[in-house]
Amino acid sequence: MNLQEIVDQWQGRPTFAIVDLDAFATNVQVMRRWIVPEAKYCVVVKANAYGLGAIPMAKTALQNGADIVAVATVDEGAQLRRAGISSDILLMGPMGAAEKDLAVGMDMTVVMNDIPFAYGLARSVRENGRTKPLKVHLKVDTGMRRMGVMPEDAVAAARKIMSFPELRLEGLMTHFASADVEDMTSAEKQVAVFDQVVADLEVAGIDIPIKHMCNSAGTVQHQDWHKDMVRSGIATYGVRPAPHIPLPGEPGEMKQCISLHSTVTRVIPLAPGDAVSYGGTWVAPVETRGALVPIGYADGELRSLSNVSHMAIEGQKAPVIGRVCMDQTILRMPASLPSTTRQRVVVFGNGTEEQAGAPTLEELAEIGCTIPHELITSIAPRVPKLYVREGKLVAISDLDGYREYQRS
Ligand SMILES: Cc1ncc(COP(=O)(O)O)c(C=O)c1O
Incomplete structure (x- = not known):
C-alpha cells in the first residue's frame, strides 16, 4: 500500500496525520552520513518529537544511526524510558524539585544551567543509592541569553560539578540564537566564545569529552562546527531550518515526514x-x-x-x-x-x-x-497519528495512547 491507500482506508476520526517512518528513517541515515564520523548524532525529540510522536520517532532514529535523543522535560524522558528506550537521554530543560528522583532513577543525562542545582541533583543521586555517577552536561550561554552559565564562569562551574563524586561532567554545550539566518555573524561569534571556553578549560586542565553546539541550521551548514555531537530536530524531520538552507543528501532524498x-x-x-x-x-x-x-x-x-x-x-x-x-x-x-x-x-x-x-x-x-x-x-494529541512503514500501518497514537501493530 502507498500512503494514499492508507489515507483512503482510514475509517477513524476524519482528521488525522500520517507519519512516514520510512521517510524519517532515510532522513536519519542521510543526516548520519553528513555528520562528521567522530561526532555523535543526537536527535531532538522534545515536545513529543515536535508533535510527530516521541516514542516512534525516538525508536526509529536510534535504529537508523542516531546515538542519543534529547528531551525538554523529565516527563518526556520518562515516557521514553517506559517505552523501552535505553540510549542516553539528554534532558535539556529545567526540572522541579520533586522531579529530580525520577530523572536520576531513569538515568537521564542532565543539562546543568546553574551550580546551585548541582547540590540538589547530587543529593538525589546519593539518596537513590546509585552506584554510578549521573552524567551531566554544562550549558554555557555564548550569546543566546536564555540558559546556561556565562562564559567567564564556565571554568568555576565545571570545577564545582567535578567536585561532586555523584556527578560526571560528560558534556559542554551551547545553543545558537541565529544560525538559521543568512548573516552568520552572530553564530560565528558564538562559536568563537564557545571555543574560548574550551581553551580556558584546557588551560585549567579540564577535558570535557562531548562538546556540542549545533542545532539543525548549524549542522547542515557547518560540518566544521560539529565538534563531538550535534543536536538536530527540524532537519531530521525533513524540513529545512530556513528556506535558504538546503538539506544534505541528493535533492529530494530527505523528505518532510x-x-x-x-x-x-x-x-x-x-x-x-x-x-x-x-x-x-x-x-x-x-x-x-x-x-x-x-x-x-x-x-x-x-x-x-x-x-x-x-x-x-x-x-x-x-x-x-x-x-x-x-x-x-x-x-x-x-x-x-x-x-x-x-x-x-x-x-x-x-x-x-x-x-x-x-x-x-x-x-x-x-x-x-x-x-x-x-x-x-501545535498538532493536538486528539488528532490520531498513523505511522506507516513499508506501506503498512504499523502504529497509531491518539487519546488512548500509542499502540504498535507490529514490532518496530
Ligand atoms: C537546546 C536545543 N538544541 C537543539 C535544538 C534543535 O533545534 P532544531 O530543531 O532547529 O534542530 C533545540 C530546539 O529548539 C534546542 O532547544
Whole structure:
C-alpha cells in the first residue's frame, strides 16, 4: 500500500496525520552520513518529537544511526524510558524539585544551567543509592541569553560539578540564537566564545569529552562546527531550518515526514452576502459553496490562518474562508468539485504529487508568519497519528495512547 491507500482506508476520526517512518528513517541515515564520523548524532525529540510522536520517532532514529535523543522535560524522558528506550537521554530543560528522583532513577543525562542545582541533583543521586555517577552536561550561554552559565564562569562551574563524586561532567554545550539566518555573524561569534571556553578549560586542565553546539541550521551548514555531537530536530524531520538552507543528501532524498489530512463533512450553500463563521469576517461575493472540514484551532489549525491560508480538496486548492473555529474550518469549495461530503482534504502536504494543491509545512508557516516547528508542535494529541512503514500501518497514537501493530 502507498500512503494514499492508507489515507483512503482510514475509517477513524476524519482528521488525522500520517507519519512516514520510512521517510524519517532515510532522513536519519542521510543526516548520519553528513555528520562528521567522530561526532555523535543526537536527535531532538522534545515536545513529543515536535508533535510527530516521541516514542516512534525516538525508536526509529536510534535504529537508523542516531546515538542519543534529547528531551525538554523529565516527563518526556520518562515516557521514553517506559517505552523501552535505553540510549542516553539528554534532558535539556529545567526540572522541579520533586522531579529530580525520577530523572536520576531513569538515568537521564542532565543539562546543568546553574551550580546551585548541582547540590540538589547530587543529593538525589546519593539518596537513590546509585552506584554510578549521573552524567551531566554544562550549558554555557555564548550569546543566546536564555540558559546556561556565562562564559567567564564556565571554568568555576565545571570545577564545582567535578567536585561532586555523584556527578560526571560528560558534556559542554551551547545553543545558537541565529544560525538559521543568512548573516552568520552572530553564530560565528558564538562559536568563537564557545571555543574560548574550551581553551580556558584546557588551560585549567579540564577535558570535557562531548562538546556540542549545533542545532539543525548549524549542522547542515557547518560540518566544521560539529565538534563531538550535534543536536538536530527540524532537519531530521525533513524540513529545512530556513528556506535558504538546503538539506544534505541528493535533492529530494530527505523528505518532510508528516502530512495532515481531513475530509469534507458538509457542503454549505452560500448566497451573495452570506457571512461565514464567527464574526462573519468573510462574506460571499457571489453564489458559491463552503466546505466544512472538522479541524480547528484545538487540533492545531492556528486561528491566525483564518482567511489567509488554504488546504486542498481532492487535489484542488481551497482557501480558508472565515474564522477557524475550535473544531471546524470552512473552505471555499473549488467550482469544479461536486457537492458531496467525504471528499479528501489535505491540510498540509509533503509536496508530493499525491498531496498536490495543499501547502507544505514550509509554505504554511510562511503564510501564517510562523515557523514549521510551531505548526507541527501545535498538532493536538486528539488528532490520531498513523505511522506507516513499508506501506503498512504499523502504529497509531491518539487519546488512548500509542499502540504498535507490529514490532518496530
Ligand atoms: C537546546 C536545543 N538544541 C537543539 C535544538 C534543535 O533545534 P532544531 O530543531 O532547529 O534542530 C533545540 C530546539 O529548539 C534546542 O532547544
